[in-house]
Amino acid sequence: MGLREKLSGKAGKADAVCHVVNSMGLHARPACILVQEAAKFSSEIRLAGGAVKEAVDGKSLMSILTLAAGKGTQITITAEGPDAHEAVESLVRLFESGFDED
16 A cells, blocks of 8 residues: 555654545545544644645645545645644544545
């Protein structure tokens, strides 16, 4: 699946690289699930990959949809804050599960 997860050298910062595995990509339904999960954490969460060159706000549905991330797209999840590691782990699990679509 191409997952890489690490806690960076700075406390309160984590990132992971994963791939969109569900056949329809990161469309509105999984993006909404992602936003709802990200909102549970106080850390700032950013996603990068797909059609957008800069990282987008992981707590914004519209921002996530601009990624236009189809199946197989590599996504980098970055979080910074007191619960960064937990946030990244939780979001990675969503990507790995294909958002329970397939």
